Amino acid sequence: MKLFQIEEPEGGPADPSAPGAAIGIDAGGAEVEVAFSVGGNAVILGDREGFELALSVAVPNAAGEAQWQHLFEAARIRAERALARPVSHAVVVLGASAAADLLREAAEAAGLTVLQLIRKADLPAGANAALTAAIFAEDLAPRPE
Numbered sequence: 001m002k003l004f005q006i007e008e009p010e011g012g013p014a015d016p017s018a019p020g021a022a023i024g025i026d027a028g029g030a031e032v033e034v035a036f037s038v039g040g041n042a043v044i045l046g047d048r049e050g051f052e053l054a055l056s057v058a059v060p061n062a063a064g065e066a067q068w069q070h071l072f073e074a075a076r077i078r079a080e081r082a083l084a085r086p087v088s089h090a091v092v093v094l095g096a097s098a099a100a101d102l103l104r105e106a107a108e109a110a111g112l113t114v115l116q117l118i119r120k121a122d123l124p125a126g127a128n129a130a131l132t133a134a135i136f137a138e139d140l141a142p143r144p145e
Contacts, residue, residue, distance in 0.1 A: 018144045019088050019089065019141065019142045019143075019144065020085065020086035020087045020088030020089065021036065021079065021083055021085055021086065021087045021088070021089070021141070022087075022088075022089035022090060022091070022115060022137035022138060022140065022141035023035065023036050023045070023075070023076075023079045023087055023089070023090050023091075023133075023134060023137055024036070024037070024042065024090065024091050024092075024093070024129075024130050024131065024132065024133025024134030024135070024136065024137045025072070025075050025090050025091070025092045025093065025107075025130065025133060026093045026120075026128075026129035026130035026133060027068070027071070027072075027092055027093060027094060027095070027103060028093045028094055028095035028096075028120040028129055029095065030056055031055060031056045032055035032056065032071050032074075032075055033055075033128075033129070033130035034055070034075045034078050034079050034130060035128075035130040035131050035133065035134035036079060036082070036083060036134050036137075037131075037134035037135045037137065037138040038138070039138075040135055040138070042130075042131040042132075042134040042135050042138075043131075043134075044128075044130055044131065045078055045079055045082040045083075046078075046082070047078055047081070047082075048081065048082075051081060053074045053077065053078055054074075055071055055074050055075060055078070064102075065102055065105055065106045065109070066106075068102065068103055068106035068107075069106040069107075069109045069110050070110075071106075072090075072106055072107045072109075072110035072112055073110040073111070075090075075110075075112075076090075076110055076111060076112055087112070088111070088112065088113055089112065089113045089114075089115050089137060089140075089141055089142070090107060090112045090113070090114060090115065090133075090137060091114075091115050091116045091117075091118065091133040091134070091136040091137040091140065092104075092107060092114055092116075092117050092118070092133065093117075093118050093119075093120050093123070093129040093130070093132070093133050094117055094118065094119055094120065095120055096119065096120065096121055100117050103117065104117060115136070115137060115140040115141065116136060116137075116140060118132075118133065118136070
């Protein structure tokens, strides 16, 4: 019988105190979208087959903190599954009448540090909100030391 050893490519596990990935979240409509960017190239993240999470809110303007927290937790889980790494930061796009403080508190309660809140109306016309937020998130994300 032969034994062999498998090692991590960089020699060991990542630093658990290092910041996780930063994502973009479009919370400005009835369906929440999650995106991630590398080098300014953003992509919408989806769920793997069999692990689908509903990221919709029936009445976005009437949703309370608990419902938004649940949505942000589901968005974080979607991103962590797709990226196979922890997610700790986000840029969030809000709808026109969304309460910024409510969404910030809900995201923080879901384990996401909000890097920036952006009103959907402040984005360029025709821009995809989740993709734009992901690019901002990449730029604003804390860098490992």
